[in-house]
Amino acid sequence: MENKQVGFGTKAIHAGNVKDSVYGALSMPIYQTSTFFFENCEQGGKRFAGEEGGYIYTRLGNPTASVLEDKVAALEGGEAAAVMSSGMGAISSVLWSVASAGSHIIADGTLYGCTFALLSHGLTRYGVEVSFVDTSDPAKVKEALQENTVAVYLETPANPNLKIADLAAVSEVVHAYNPEIKVICDNTFATPYLQNPLALGVDVVVHSATKYLNGHGDVIAGFAVGKKEFIDTVKKFGIKDMTGSVIGPFEAFLILRGLKTLEIRVQRHCENARKIAAYLAANPKVEKVYYPGLESHPGHEVAKKQMRDFGGMLSFEVAGGKEAGMKLCNSLKLCTIAVSLGDAETLVEHPASMTHSTYTAEELKEAGIPDGLVRMSTGLENAEDIIADLEQAFEQI
Numbered sequence: 291m292e293n294k295q296v297g298f299g300t301k302a303i304h305a306g307n308v309k310d311s312v313y314g315a316l317s318m319p320i321y322q323t324s325t326f327f328f329e330n331c332e333q334g335g336k337r338f339a340g341e342e343g344g345y346i347y348t349r350l351g352n353p354t355a356s357v358l359e360d361k362v363a364a365l366e367g368g369e370a371a372a373v374m375s376s377g378m379g380a381i382s383s384v385l386w387s388v389a390s391a392g393s394h395i396i397a398d399g400t401l402y403g404c405t406f407a408l409l410s411h412g413l414t415r416y417g418v419e420v421s422f423v424d425t426s427d428p429a430k431v432k433e434a435l436q437e438n439t440v441a442v443y444l445e446t447p448a449n450p451n452l453k454i455a456d457l458a459a460v461s462e463v464v465h466a467y468n469p470e471i472k473v474i475c476d477n478t479f480a481t482p483y484l485q486n487p488l489a490l491g492v493d494v495v496v497h498s499a500t501k502y503l504n505g506h507g508d509v510i511a512g513f514a515v516g517k518k519e520f521i522d523t524v525k526k527f528g529i530k531d532m533t534g535s536v537i538g539p540f541e542a543f544l545i546l547r548g549l550k551t552l553e554i555r556v557q558r559h560c561e562n563a564r565k566i567a568a569y570l571a572a573n574p575k576v577e578k579v580y581y582p583g584l585e586s587h588p589g590h591e592v593a594k595k596q597m598r599d600f601g602g603m604l605s606f607e608v609a610g611g612k613e614a615g616m617k618l619c620n621s622l623k624l625c626t627i628a629v630s631l632g633d634a635e636t637l638v639e640h641p642a643s644m645t646h647s648t649y650t651a652e653e654l655k656e657a658g659i660p661d662g663l664v665r666m667s668t669g670l671e672n673a674e675d676i677i678a679d680l681e682q683a684f685e686q687i
């Protein structure tokens with residue numbers, strides 16, 4: 291696609307596409323092959339030596355995955371992207387690529403549960419030092435920087451309490467200290483439609499594409515996006531040698547299909563979340579609503595500055611605590627109790643016993659994740675129907 295000025299929806303449909311010169315297929319075909327033949331041994335040798343383009347083996351690259359990578363790089367405004375078989379595959383491939391024994395990583399305490407586990411119980415086993423700090427305060431990040439710091443890792447909005455970090459401010463303090471330190475941002479909750487961390491100074495964006503990017507609840511996948519040199523390292527070392535987190539061509543195809551509607555889906559998710567948050571905020575049976583679109587949210591102003599809209603995720607605490615929250619979830623008829631997010635269906639879950647069960651009770655408290663918190667991924671149903679379902683469930687408690 292020549293014109294870089296086209297809108298997000300146009301890019302999501304056209305960027306990175308290659309014309310199928312063999313059969314003229316409009317949709318990118320699924321190259322369901324593990325390996326690629328060489329015309330002769332000399333050609334195979336040249337491809338391995340990087341002296342000639344072309345594919346070798348799907349763990350090292352695949353045409354369906356390549357189109358997807360180019361599209362996501364365009365959507366995030368990055369030089370290159372690497373697609374992986376899960377969000378955790380992307381996060382671990384990136385972290386293995388930046389850290390080694392003796393290095394130091396700064397991360398926020400509020401993270402998706404398995405990312406928190408990877409940092410707090412995983413990498414630390416291999417001699418990596420990790421400091422958990424409140425990244426919503428750039429001064430605290432500055433204070434935590436050390437000579438051996440190699441990465442600052444954050445999520446914004448964060449899972450599950452929608453905490454916001456100021457991406458430009460954090461990137462500035464980190465790079466002023468040492469431009470080599472990688473600021474890494476998990477952009478899963480926002481999607482590239484709502485927020486482009488690279489444009490704000492972040493070095494690497496990671497995604498669980500399982501969520502909004504695919505959008506249909508039928509794929510597990512992840513991405514890393516950033517400078518080509520770094521993404522090449524993630525591919526050649528992080529994925530190829532360390533995690534082997536390779537996407538299947540069929541999954542790549544499904545994400546290509548999902549991305550065509552990303553913009554309109556996210557717009558609807560945002561519209562629904564706004565209406566549901568307003569309903570919950572006015573409900574006397576709700577103690578607190580966590581949604582960056584509410585003026586009462588501590589990160590509201592920063593979110594307004596760095597996001598196009600506030601996203602489809604929200605959390606809330608029901609008066610009566612965990613027991614009341616569980617009862618509410620169990621009483622829902624349209625909304626489904628399930629982890630994951632960004633699907634067409636509205637999903638609710640209890641972070642303390644599900645997605646964030648990797649945290650101890652003390653760690654949850656420290657991270658500002660209350661025991662009674664209910665997380666909702668607003669779906670694409672009609673908002674009035676979701677609200678009516680909540681209303682009948684509240685009547686049960």
Ligand SMILES: Cc1ncc(COP(=O)(O)O)c(C=O)c1O
Nearest residue numbers: 376377378402449478498500511
């Ligand atoms: C913010 C965030 N990042 C990363 C992940 C991990 O992604 P995956 O399940 O695709 O490995 C999740 C999963 O829920 C998530 O919510």
